[in-house]
Amino acid sequence: MEKLLLKNGWLIDKSERLVRWKADVLVEDGHIVKIGENIIDDEAEVIDCEGLYVAPGFIDMHVHVYPKVKALGVEADRVGVTTGVTTVCDAGTAGPENLPDFIENVIKKSRTRVFSSMHFSRKGLEITPEADDESKYDFDLAEKVFRENEKYICAIKARASNTTVGALGIKPIREAVEFAHKIGRPLYVHIGRALPYIEEVFDTLQEGDIITHTFHGKESNWMIKDGKPKAEALRARARGVLFDVGHGEASFSFKTAKIVFPQGFLPDTVSTDLHARNIDGPVYSLTLTMDKMMALGISLEDVVEMVTARPAEYFRFSVPIGKLKVGYCGDFTVFELENGEYHYLDSDKNELSGSTKIVPHYAIVGGKVEMKK
Ligand SMILES: [Zn+2]
Numbered sequence: 001m002e003k004l005l006l007k008n009g010w011l012i013d014k015s016e017r018l019v020r021w022k023a024d025v026l027v028e029d030g031h032i033v034k035i036g037e038n039i040i041d042d043e044a045e046v047i048d049c050e051g052l053y054v055a056p057g058f059i060d061m062h063v064h065v066y067p068k069v070k071a072l073g074v075e076a077d078r079v080g081v082t083t084g085v086t087t088v089c090d091a092g093t094a095g096p097e098n099l100p101d102f103i104e105n106v107i108k109k110s111r112t113r114v115f116s117s118m119h120f121s122r123k124g125l126e127i128t129p130e131a132d133d134e135s136k137y138d139f140d141l142a143e144k145v146f147r148e149n150e151k152y153i154c155a156i157k158a159r160a161s162n163t164t165v166g167a168l169g170i171k172p173i174r175e176a177v178e179f180a181h182k183i184g185r186p187l188y189v190h191i192g193r194a195l196p197y198i199e200e201v202f203d204t205l206q207e208g209d210i211i212t213h214t215f216h217g218k219e220s221n222w223m224i225k226d227g228k229p230k231a232e233a234l235r236a237r238a239r240g241v242l243f244d245v246g247h248g249e250a251s252f253s254f255k256t257a258k259i260v261f262p263q264g265f266l267p268d269t270v271s272t273d274l275h276a277r278n279i280d281g282p283v284y285s286l287t288l289t290m291d292k293m294m295a296l297g298i299s300l301e302d303v304v305e306m307v308t309a310r311p312a313e314y315f316r317f318s319v320p321i322g323k324l325k326v327g328y329c330g331d332f333t334v335f336e337l338e339n340g341e342y343h344y345l346d347s348d349k350n351e352l353s354g355s356t357k358i359v360p361h362y363a364i365v366g367g368k369v370e371m372k373k
Contacts, residue, residue, distance in 0.1 A: 003367075117154060186209050
Protein backbone atom coordinates (compact mmCIF):
# COMPACT_ATOMS: atom_id res chain seq x y z
CA MET A 1 0.00 0.00 0.00
CA GLU A 2 1.31 3.40 -1.02
CA LYS A 3 0.51 6.05 1.57
CA LEU A 4 1.15 9.77 1.54
CA LEU A 5 0.40 12.16 4.40
CA LEU A 6 0.23 15.93 3.86
CA LYS A 7 0.78 17.51 7.29
CA ASN A 8 -0.21 20.94 8.62
CA GLY A 9 -1.14 22.70 5.38
CA TRP A 10 -3.90 25.29 5.07
CA LEU A 11 -6.63 23.30 3.29
CA ILE A 12 -8.49 25.31 0.71
CA ASP A 13 -11.59 24.02 -1.10
CA LYS A 14 -14.58 26.32 -0.88
CA SER A 15 -16.87 23.72 -2.47
CA GLU A 16 -16.28 21.53 0.62
CA ARG A 17 -16.36 24.53 2.99
CA LEU A 18 -12.65 24.18 3.69
CA VAL A 19 -11.39 27.73 3.95
CA ARG A 20 -7.84 27.84 5.27
CA TRP A 21 -8.34 25.05 7.83
CA LYS A 22 -5.01 23.84 9.18
CA ALA A 23 -5.23 20.06 8.89
CA ASP A 24 -3.80 16.87 7.38
CA VAL A 25 -4.76 14.75 4.39
CA LEU A 26 -4.00 11.02 4.09
CA VAL A 27 -3.84 9.37 0.67
CA GLU A 28 -3.82 5.60 0.21
CA ASP A 29 -3.44 3.83 -3.13
CA GLY A 30 -4.04 7.05 -5.04
CA HIS A 31 -7.19 8.24 -3.26
CA ILE A 32 -7.96 10.48 -0.29
CA VAL A 33 -8.92 8.29 2.70
CA LYS A 34 -8.87 10.75 5.60
CA ILE A 35 -8.96 14.52 6.23
CA GLY A 36 -8.56 15.91 9.76
CA GLU A 37 -6.33 17.32 12.46
CA ASN A 38 -3.37 15.37 13.86
CA ILE A 39 -3.56 12.33 11.61
CA ILE A 40 -0.79 9.88 12.48
CA ASP A 41 0.26 7.04 10.20
CA ASP A 42 3.67 5.45 10.67
CA GLU A 43 3.65 3.78 7.26
CA ALA A 44 2.99 6.95 5.26
CA GLU A 45 5.53 9.13 3.50
CA VAL A 46 5.06 12.56 5.08
CA ILE A 47 5.19 15.95 3.35
CA ASP A 48 5.50 18.90 5.71
CA CYS A 49 3.12 21.59 4.41
CA GLU A 50 3.66 24.06 7.25
CA GLY A 51 3.06 27.58 5.91
CA LEU A 52 1.72 26.25 2.59
CA TYR A 53 -1.75 25.92 1.09
CA VAL A 54 -3.09 22.51 0.08
CA ALA A 55 -5.68 22.71 -2.71
CA PRO A 56 -7.24 20.08 -4.97
CA GLY A 57 -4.96 19.65 -8.00
CA PHE A 58 -5.41 22.59 -10.37
CA ILE A 59 -7.22 21.89 -13.65
CA ASP A 60 -6.45 23.96 -16.76
CA MET A 61 -9.44 23.36 -19.01
CA HIS A 62 -7.95 25.11 -22.06
CA VAL A 63 -4.49 24.19 -23.36
CA HIS A 64 -3.02 22.94 -26.66
CA VAL A 65 -0.76 19.94 -26.06
CA TYR A 66 -0.63 18.06 -29.37
CA PRO A 67 2.59 19.39 -30.98
CA LYS A 68 2.68 16.59 -33.58
CA VAL A 69 -0.30 17.89 -35.58
CA LYS A 70 -0.13 21.56 -34.76
CA ALA A 71 3.05 23.54 -34.32
CA LEU A 72 1.41 25.68 -31.67
CA GLY A 73 1.14 22.69 -29.33
CA VAL A 74 3.43 22.30 -26.32
CA GLU A 75 4.33 19.30 -24.16
CA ALA A 76 1.52 18.48 -21.72
CA ASP A 77 3.83 18.24 -18.69
CA ARG A 78 5.35 21.64 -19.49
CA VAL A 79 1.98 23.33 -18.88
CA GLY A 80 0.91 20.61 -16.42
CA VAL A 81 2.79 19.20 -13.44
CA THR A 82 5.90 21.33 -14.05
CA THR A 83 3.83 24.43 -13.20
CA GLY A 84 1.79 22.84 -10.40
CA VAL A 85 -1.19 21.91 -12.60
CA THR A 86 -2.29 18.26 -12.21
CA THR A 87 -4.89 18.06 -15.01
CA VAL A 88 -5.04 19.72 -18.43
CA CYS A 89 -7.69 19.54 -21.14
CA ASP A 90 -6.62 19.90 -24.74
CA ALA A 91 -9.09 22.25 -26.39
CA GLY A 92 -9.93 20.63 -29.68
CA THR A 93 -6.49 20.25 -31.22
CA ALA A 94 -7.60 16.68 -31.97
CA GLY A 95 -10.79 15.70 -33.77
CA PRO A 96 -12.28 12.24 -34.42
CA GLU A 97 -9.66 11.29 -37.04
CA ASN A 98 -6.60 11.99 -34.90
CA LEU A 99 -7.97 11.44 -31.38
CA PRO A 100 -6.74 7.79 -31.17
CA ASP A 101 -3.19 9.02 -31.91
CA PHE A 102 -3.56 11.82 -29.35
CA ILE A 103 -4.60 9.24 -26.73
CA GLU A 104 -1.65 6.95 -27.46
CA ASN A 105 1.04 9.60 -27.79
CA VAL A 106 -0.03 12.35 -25.42
CA ILE A 107 -2.61 11.16 -22.87
CA LYS A 108 -0.93 7.83 -22.12
CA LYS A 109 2.60 9.26 -22.10
CA SER A 110 2.12 12.25 -19.80
CA ARG A 111 2.63 12.46 -16.04
CA THR A 112 -0.09 15.13 -15.97
CA ARG A 113 -3.68 13.90 -16.30
CA VAL A 114 -4.71 14.85 -19.84
CA PHE A 115 -8.24 14.90 -21.26
CA SER A 116 -9.58 15.98 -24.62
CA SER A 117 -12.29 18.43 -25.51
CA MET A 118 -12.59 16.66 -28.85
CA HIS A 119 -13.19 18.98 -31.81
CA PHE A 120 -16.31 18.10 -33.83
CA SER A 121 -14.40 18.67 -37.10
CA ARG A 122 -12.64 15.61 -38.53
CA LYS A 123 -9.04 16.59 -37.92
CA GLY A 124 -9.44 19.12 -35.12
CA LEU A 125 -7.07 22.03 -35.68
CA GLU A 126 -4.72 20.11 -37.97
CA ILE A 127 -6.22 21.97 -40.92
CA THR A 128 -7.64 25.45 -40.34
CA PRO A 129 -10.17 26.89 -40.95
CA GLU A 130 -11.64 23.66 -39.64
CA ALA A 131 -15.39 24.12 -40.16
CA ASP A 132 -15.96 26.47 -43.11
CA ASP A 133 -17.09 23.62 -45.36
CA GLU A 134 -19.51 20.83 -44.48
CA SER A 135 -17.15 18.16 -45.79
CA LYS A 136 -14.77 18.99 -42.94
CA TYR A 137 -17.02 17.52 -40.27
CA ASP A 138 -19.05 14.36 -39.82
CA PHE A 139 -21.14 13.91 -36.68
CA ASP A 140 -21.66 10.17 -37.27
CA LEU A 141 -17.90 9.66 -37.28
CA ALA A 142 -17.54 11.92 -34.22
CA GLU A 143 -20.13 9.85 -32.37
CA LYS A 144 -18.43 6.56 -33.24
CA VAL A 145 -15.03 7.79 -32.03
CA PHE A 146 -16.64 9.25 -28.91
CA ARG A 147 -18.29 5.90 -28.03
CA GLU A 148 -14.94 4.12 -28.36
CA ASN A 149 -13.01 6.64 -26.25
CA GLU A 150 -15.54 8.18 -23.86
CA LYS A 151 -13.34 8.16 -20.78
CA TYR A 152 -10.79 10.48 -22.39
CA ILE A 153 -13.31 13.04 -23.68
CA CYS A 154 -14.50 15.68 -21.20
CA ALA A 155 -16.28 18.01 -23.66
CA ILE A 156 -16.80 18.77 -27.36
CA LYS A 157 -14.95 21.78 -28.78
CA ALA A 158 -16.08 24.30 -31.37
CA ARG A 159 -14.76 27.67 -32.50
CA ALA A 160 -17.23 30.39 -33.42
CA SER A 161 -15.31 33.08 -35.27
CA ASN A 162 -14.72 34.30 -38.81
CA THR A 163 -11.41 32.44 -39.14
CA THR A 164 -13.02 29.07 -38.36
CA VAL A 165 -16.56 28.81 -39.74
CA GLY A 166 -16.31 31.31 -42.62
CA ALA A 167 -19.54 31.88 -44.52
CA LEU A 168 -21.30 29.03 -42.69
CA GLY A 169 -21.62 31.37 -39.69
CA ILE A 170 -23.59 29.98 -36.77
CA LYS A 171 -24.76 26.80 -38.59
CA PRO A 172 -21.94 24.41 -37.54
CA ILE A 173 -22.17 25.73 -33.98
CA ARG A 174 -25.91 24.96 -33.83
CA GLU A 175 -25.24 21.45 -35.09
CA ALA A 176 -22.37 20.98 -32.63
CA VAL A 177 -24.62 21.98 -29.68
CA GLU A 178 -27.14 19.37 -30.75
CA PHE A 179 -24.43 16.73 -31.15
CA ALA A 180 -22.75 17.46 -27.79
CA HIS A 181 -26.01 17.21 -25.89
CA LYS A 182 -26.97 14.01 -27.67
CA ILE A 183 -23.80 12.31 -26.40
CA GLY A 184 -23.92 13.89 -22.93
CA ARG A 185 -21.07 16.36 -23.06
CA PRO A 186 -21.00 20.17 -22.81
CA LEU A 187 -20.00 22.20 -25.87
CA TYR A 188 -16.90 24.29 -25.15
CA VAL A 189 -16.99 27.25 -27.52
CA HIS A 190 -14.31 29.75 -28.54
CA ILE A 191 -15.56 33.22 -29.50
CA GLY A 192 -13.72 35.85 -31.54
CA ARG A 193 -14.45 38.17 -34.43
CA ALA A 194 -17.75 37.94 -36.40
CA LEU A 195 -19.18 36.03 -38.12
CA PRO A 196 -20.94 34.65 -36.21
CA TYR A 197 -22.06 37.57 -34.05
CA ILE A 198 -21.50 37.05 -30.35
CA GLU A 199 -25.22 37.58 -29.69
CA GLU A 200 -26.07 34.60 -31.92
CA VAL A 201 -23.56 32.42 -30.10
CA PHE A 202 -24.90 33.41 -26.68
CA ASP A 203 -28.46 32.69 -27.82
CA THR A 204 -27.51 29.31 -29.37
CA LEU A 205 -25.83 27.73 -26.33
CA GLN A 206 -27.73 25.73 -23.75
CA GLU A 207 -27.42 24.97 -20.05
CA GLY A 208 -24.00 23.51 -19.26
CA ASP A 209 -22.28 24.79 -22.42
CA ILE A 210 -19.18 26.90 -21.83
CA ILE A 211 -17.87 29.96 -23.63
CA THR A 212 -14.11 30.52 -23.59
CA HIS A 213 -12.31 33.82 -24.36
CA THR A 214 -15.32 35.54 -22.75
CA PHE A 215 -13.45 38.65 -21.63
CA HIS A 216 -11.65 39.47 -24.89
CA GLY A 217 -11.27 43.10 -25.93
CA LYS A 218 -12.35 42.90 -29.58
CA GLU A 219 -14.92 45.66 -29.54
CA SER A 220 -16.40 44.79 -32.95
CA ASN A 221 -17.86 41.60 -31.46
CA TRP A 222 -17.82 42.33 -27.76
CA MET A 223 -19.79 41.12 -24.72
CA ILE A 224 -20.30 44.74 -23.65
CA LYS A 225 -22.77 47.38 -24.78
CA ASP A 226 -23.12 50.85 -23.21
CA GLY A 227 -20.79 49.88 -20.37
CA LYS A 228 -22.74 46.77 -19.38
CA PRO A 229 -22.75 43.06 -20.28
CA LYS A 230 -25.06 42.60 -23.27
CA ALA A 231 -28.60 41.32 -22.64
CA GLU A 232 -27.77 38.12 -24.58
CA ALA A 233 -24.86 37.38 -22.19
CA LEU A 234 -27.03 37.91 -19.12
CA ARG A 235 -29.78 35.77 -20.64
CA ALA A 236 -27.32 32.99 -21.43
CA ARG A 237 -25.95 33.06 -17.89
CA ALA A 238 -29.48 32.92 -16.46
CA ARG A 239 -30.09 29.86 -18.66
CA GLY A 240 -27.03 28.08 -17.21
CA VAL A 241 -24.45 28.83 -19.90
CA LEU A 242 -20.99 29.15 -18.30
CA PHE A 243 -18.24 31.69 -18.93
CA ASP A 244 -14.54 30.81 -18.95
CA VAL A 245 -11.46 33.04 -19.24
CA GLY A 246 -9.25 31.24 -21.85
CA HIS A 247 -6.60 34.00 -21.67
CA GLY A 248 -4.65 33.28 -24.88
CA GLU A 249 -2.50 35.62 -26.94
CA ALA A 250 -5.48 37.74 -28.04
CA SER A 251 -8.40 36.90 -25.78
CA PHE A 252 -8.16 38.43 -22.31
CA SER A 253 -8.45 42.15 -21.73
CA PHE A 254 -8.12 43.93 -18.37
CA LYS A 255 -10.29 46.65 -19.89
CA THR A 256 -13.20 44.21 -20.36
CA ALA A 257 -12.68 42.60 -16.93
CA LYS A 258 -12.57 45.99 -15.21
CA ILE A 259 -15.96 46.88 -16.72
CA VAL A 260 -17.85 43.64 -16.04
CA PHE A 261 -16.24 42.14 -12.90
CA PRO A 262 -17.38 45.01 -10.61
CA GLN A 263 -20.91 44.53 -12.00
CA GLY A 264 -20.82 40.93 -10.74
CA PHE A 265 -20.15 39.29 -14.11
CA LEU A 266 -17.27 37.11 -12.92
CA PRO A 267 -15.82 34.10 -14.73
CA ASP A 268 -17.22 30.70 -13.79
CA THR A 269 -13.83 29.14 -14.56
CA VAL A 270 -10.26 30.32 -15.21
CA SER A 271 -8.10 28.78 -17.93
CA THR A 272 -5.12 29.79 -20.04
CA ASP A 273 -5.30 28.66 -23.70
CA LEU A 274 -1.56 28.01 -23.31
CA HIS A 275 0.29 27.17 -26.52
CA ALA A 276 3.64 27.86 -28.16
CA ARG A 277 2.82 31.46 -29.11
CA ASN A 278 1.81 32.67 -25.62
CA ILE A 279 3.70 30.51 -23.12
CA ASP A 280 6.60 32.99 -23.09
CA GLY A 281 4.15 35.86 -22.61
CA PRO A 282 1.61 37.19 -22.04
CA VAL A 283 0.11 34.01 -20.53
CA TYR A 284 3.07 32.02 -19.06
CA SER A 285 1.06 29.73 -16.73
CA LEU A 286 -2.25 28.97 -15.03
CA THR A 287 -1.02 30.28 -11.67
CA LEU A 288 0.02 33.61 -13.21
CA THR A 289 -3.45 33.85 -14.80
CA MET A 290 -4.89 33.23 -11.30
CA ASP A 291 -2.63 36.01 -9.94
CA LYS A 292 -4.16 38.38 -12.51
CA MET A 293 -7.67 37.41 -11.37
CA MET A 294 -6.70 38.22 -7.77
CA ALA A 295 -5.28 41.57 -8.92
CA LEU A 296 -8.73 42.18 -10.47
CA GLY A 297 -10.41 41.61 -7.10
CA ILE A 298 -11.25 37.89 -7.01
CA SER A 299 -10.36 36.20 -3.68
CA LEU A 300 -7.90 33.32 -3.36
CA GLU A 301 -10.70 30.93 -2.29
CA ASP A 302 -12.78 31.85 -5.33
CA VAL A 303 -9.98 31.66 -7.88
CA VAL A 304 -8.93 28.25 -6.53
CA GLU A 305 -12.52 27.04 -6.92
CA MET A 306 -12.50 28.35 -10.52
CA VAL A 307 -9.64 25.95 -11.38
CA THR A 308 -10.74 22.94 -9.28
CA ALA A 309 -14.33 22.17 -8.24
CA ARG A 310 -15.91 24.27 -11.01
CA PRO A 311 -14.18 22.76 -14.06
CA ALA A 312 -14.68 19.33 -12.46
CA GLU A 313 -18.39 20.05 -12.18
CA TYR A 314 -18.82 21.38 -15.72
CA PHE A 315 -16.60 19.04 -17.74
CA ARG A 316 -17.19 15.27 -17.65
CA PHE A 317 -14.11 13.66 -16.17
CA SER A 318 -14.01 9.88 -15.82
CA VAL A 319 -12.23 10.09 -12.43
CA PRO A 320 -13.22 12.04 -9.29
CA ILE A 321 -11.02 15.15 -9.22
CA GLY A 322 -11.35 18.78 -8.14
CA LYS A 323 -12.18 18.39 -4.44
CA LEU A 324 -10.54 17.68 -1.10
CA LYS A 325 -12.92 14.90 -0.21
CA VAL A 326 -12.63 11.28 0.93
CA GLY A 327 -12.85 8.99 -2.12
CA TYR A 328 -11.50 11.61 -4.52
CA CYS A 329 -8.18 11.21 -6.33
CA GLY A 330 -5.09 12.18 -4.36
CA ASP A 331 -4.38 15.14 -6.66
CA PHE A 332 -3.04 18.28 -4.98
CA THR A 333 -1.45 21.59 -5.77
CA VAL A 334 0.56 22.65 -2.73
CA PHE A 335 1.54 26.30 -2.94
CA GLU A 336 2.84 29.34 -1.15
CA LEU A 337 1.19 32.74 -1.36
CA GLU A 338 3.94 35.27 -1.82
CA ASN A 339 3.42 38.98 -1.18
CA GLY A 340 5.13 41.68 -3.21
CA GLU A 341 4.62 44.10 -6.06
CA TYR A 342 3.87 42.41 -9.37
CA HIS A 343 3.14 43.82 -12.82
CA TYR A 344 1.07 42.07 -15.47
CA LEU A 345 0.16 42.48 -19.14
CA ASP A 346 -3.03 41.20 -20.80
CA SER A 347 -3.43 40.12 -24.44
CA ASP A 348 -3.78 43.75 -25.56
CA LYS A 349 -0.70 44.96 -23.63
CA ASN A 350 -2.76 46.77 -21.00
CA GLU A 351 -0.96 46.91 -17.64
CA LEU A 352 -2.11 45.91 -14.16
CA SER A 353 -0.34 45.55 -10.84
CA GLY A 354 -1.03 43.13 -8.01
CA SER A 355 0.28 42.15 -4.60
CA THR A 356 -0.02 38.35 -4.34
CA LYS A 357 1.57 35.54 -6.27
CA ILE A 358 0.86 31.80 -6.19
CA VAL A 359 4.12 29.83 -6.06
CA PRO A 360 3.59 26.08 -6.53
CA HIS A 361 5.75 23.85 -4.31
CA TYR A 362 4.33 20.43 -5.17
CA ALA A 363 2.17 18.87 -7.87
CA ILE A 364 0.82 15.54 -6.66
CA VAL A 365 -1.12 13.23 -8.99
CA GLY A 366 -2.86 10.15 -7.56
CA GLY A 367 -0.73 10.33 -4.41
CA LYS A 368 2.52 10.54 -6.38
CA VAL A 369 4.75 13.62 -6.21
CA GLU A 370 5.27 14.69 -9.84
CA MET A 371 6.84 18.10 -9.13
CA LYS A 372 8.72 19.42 -6.12
CA LYS A 373 10.02 22.97 -6.07
ZN1 LIG B 1 -7.45 27.50 -27.70
